[in-house]
Amino acid sequence: MSLVDPAVDPATDICFVLEGTYPYVRGGVATWVHRLLHGLPDIRFGVVHIGPEKSSRSRPYYTSPPNVTVREDLFCREKAPDDDDGSLRRMARAQRHRLAGTREHSRVLSAIRRLHLEGEDEAGLLDDFAADDLTVEAFLHGPEAYHVVEELYASLAPGCSFIDFFWHFRAMHLPLVRLLSATPVSAGAYHAVCTGYAGLLAAVWSRRTGSPMLLTEHGIYARERRLELERASWLERTRDRRHTGRSGGPFDTPTASALRRMWTRFFAVLARLAYGQASVIVSLSDASRQRQIADGADPARTRIIPNGIDLDLFPAPTELEPKRASAHGPIRVGFVGRLVPIKDVITFVRACFLVSSAIPLDASIYGPTNEDPAYVRRCRRLVAHLGLERVVSFRGSAPASQIYPGVDILVLTSLSEGQPLVVLEAGAAAIPVVVSDVGACRELVEGGDEPDRALGPAGIVTRLAAPEETAAAILRLARDPALREAMGESGRRRVSARYRESGTLAAYHNLYRSTAWPESAGVSNT
């Protein structure tokens, strides 16, 4: 089945279903979506964004091109009022009474139940989720929903705090129920850029409308959530913890443990449902693809389409040469990324401290600082504490054209990455990189397969959270201009050969326009 079906005239060709990203949040995924929208002007796009609640919606960072014909915002929660005037309780009470006599069986509720208790029959689950027979009111105040809570509690968390289970059950499924009640955007195909709530919504819409679904994952959503859940402090604030009178030991309370398992399983099943419905599952690197397969993706439907860079936006190395550091000036090191803990800027600052004690250094940190102000304060404090105010400067966000001409070495100390665009950008600008060994970084720097490796290393890969290794790598590059030049050139050659934006766009264009979608795609039994 080709995407363009002459018998159907949907509002859009491709409807992106996005969660917490474009156009409201800047970052790798948002940039990727933006470039795709601009790069494929002959395709009509729809953009559906899922956000937490209406009040949290900020001004869009990106302006959509004219080929975006549908823009829609969906929200997981209602806006919370500032004060309690009793109307909420009044409404809740009225709804409880209204629904008290209802005994209708809801397929969506049945799916929620099976999601936790069985969860193997993905197609059947999706059909039930697509049934659209559960209102938010019935979920919150209906007796059938309550009985599902009791049943799940008995199976998943017996002996735990019931009230905690109840609230977590609501918090987990209310966004789901709210999103499932949204009317599907008419589209030739749905393209989710993660699993989770967005992936499930795309899968359900695909099931309901019969349009196929495509899934691209930059990071592996379910695993990211699992890691987050492992560290989530809010999970520890269960009632049984509260009356122990302790601040918390290394072990979870039974309730926290059960809830953590429940949340983890929830996201894992959502991922499996999205994988099951998606006709094509795209990842950026082979490592990510292997994880998708391990999480339930059908290997036959997976493919790798790496990120790409528009080389025209980056000057050729010969043009850059005069701007590069002189042999006697300080070496200019750049860090490009959001200032958040996952990017481990602290390790970069510590590495700068070690380097600056050996050679003159001029370090710049580029990236938005508004996401985690406490972390930014911590970074600034560390810079001050180490006496690096004259060495390390925070420059905020800047366009690539202003960043790379002033950088001799790009450093990326992230604790987690998919396929970082900044490494590709540095490669395009012929700048050697020092990167931590996460995600597809090693593949980008040293090459994936044999012909790729033959292009030579584009930088040095270090271990995570190891400032002394990062500093040693910077020093090695700083003291050897020839090595810098060679690595920069390798990077540019690699990007030119394998990571061109035109290649990425062509791959998606082919996928959208000419891929033969499996016959099973988008078949709904509802």
Add this chain to the structure above:
Amino acid sequence: MAGIGWRLEHLIHRGVAGAAAAYATGAAVMALPWVLTTAVLVTLPLLVGRDLPGLAAALGGVNVAYAIALLVAGPVQVVVSRFAADRLYEGRRGAIPGPLFRGLALALLACAAVTAATLAALRAPVTIVLGASVLAAAVGAQWTALSAGNGLCTPGSVLVAVGSGALTSFACAAALVKVGGLGLPGFFLGLVAGQVLTLALALRGILRALPDEADEGARLAPAFGDYRALAGAGLAFNASLWVDKLLVWRLFDPLSASHYASASTLAWFSTIPCLSWIFVEVETRFHRRFHGFFRALEDGATLTDLRRRAHGLGNEAARLLRGATSAQAGVLVLLELAAGPVARRLQLPAEAVLAYRILLVAATAQAVGLLGLILLYYFDLRREAFTATSGLLAAVATLTTGAILAGLPPGAGTAAGCTLGALLIWRLVFACIPRVLEHTLLEQPGVWPRRRRAMTAGANYASRGSTRSGSIPYSRIALSTESAGTLPSSASACSVATTMFSASISK
């Protein structure tokens, strides 16, 4: 009634004397206000002299004033007392004074205006219109203050306020009429002086329990919407207590109505031991279990534990029913046996004795029904309370009318109506209490105000970019015990009106 349960238990554990003191406290709290008021209103005409010109009309005006205060201020009382109890539970005492004073002002104005309009329509003399309107204003505001005060002051201070007021009314009215020679204006001024004293003492007690600084932005109007079912239930229960007297007054001659009202008043006195028992048991053992259930829920009990506790609450309700029925049945048997001698001593006519015997049964059903209603209030089952009391009112009105039309004693219809109503109330109690957990949780809103967001961990996985530790609070639980105090005070007010009927009509 902060701490009253603990004090009662402390007394009971002291032995027989302590238990007697506890039950005496219960009797005083539940019955003393209306017993004292009844005593004042019955004995005052004897003291000031029946020959005082216009006294009969003045007592009629007093009747109207009390009846209107009962009806008009009743819903305001329920709303204000529940509002105060809920804010108390939330720990927002500063939000109480503003709405409380607005509620008092509403009760005061409405009672005065409606009484004045009614008496003017009945072509009463100006002195009686003015006197009764002022009395209604004072009584309406006083009952509203006392209903809120039940939750904020100690029972002792409420009783002192009521006792002082009753004595002052009695003494002032007698002095102003007999010594001052002020006639009817003095009679009204004396009555009002006592009510004003009670109101002032109640206000003093309430305000001493509240902070000096009050949030004037707190609104009462939404509470009328929020608690409308409770207000309706209170009104319907009050109306069910005297609708039969109204029907008898309307369909019989005044003398029969007077006898019926007197018999009803005497019969209602039979509930004092039962009400005392209800007060002590509800405030001690039941209250402990009730709070234990919700405390366990908030403290993270397991579902099995919560089910066991809910089952225990059902058992406790059954025990209360058995106990109240037994206590009332015992009194009923004694009074039925003593009815003849008592009637002879009070020189009551035969028809009043028959009505008294039948109305003793009705009073039993009313007391048992009242207990069920208190439990429905406890569990915040507003709609059920409204349904039950509406059913009670309809049953009493219909069956009393039916009995009168069928030539049966009206009390028989009333007793049958009260019994049916009590059965309906208890059916709802036993249907709802085992499902208290389900009802409580299903009545939690899906979203909570930001101000309240801090109690229970929830989760927010709405957006990859914003995985915050959102928190969804577990709400306040069902109502606190204090607001249940509203009903007995309404019932006592009703009894006062009943007494007034008997006192004025018979003379």
Add this chain to the structure above:
Amino acid sequence: MIAMLLVRPRISRSGCSGRVVGALVLAGALEAVAACLGAHGLSRNATLELASAAVLHALAALPVAALARRMGSRARFGMLAVLAIPCLGVGIAAASCATHGRDASGPMRRRPHRAAPWPVAEAWRRLGRAPALGDALVGEDPELRRAALLTLSRRQDPAAIALLRRAAWGPDPELALSAGIALDEVGERAERQERESQVAERRHVAR
């Protein structure tokens, strides 16, 4: 008077200040004069006396109404009581305006939570089966792994940091990330402790 009543303070305050007492005394005096006029009469013109008494009665409400700016609904209710209940309403106004609150703290004191026993049996059962921290880090049980990471990140000794580094440099990307974050936390805690000790030292020197 209407303007006085329309004033609606955000926070009202009660109290027996001189102004409140003065207003109540004035209202009481006016009411007393009105009562004397109404009850006994000072002249032969009864209609004029009644009219004067009514005017004085209405005027008695004014001083109480003037308190509305500070006392909000208390004063408004007091004024209504003065108007609706001749002579005696001043007593209600006095009770509502001049009573001091005892409890100025606001929130009700809640019962402290009883300390329920720590799930000791469960903890000991797990601890009894638990391998060494290093093995727990690379083991299959996610809860043990989590507990090991948490324990190591709190220990802050060289051995713990070495174990965390080994985990961060291992082949499992998820464990590496968790260990990386744990190392970051160790660093943050050390920075905070150092900052606090510096502040304490500066205070000590200043003394």
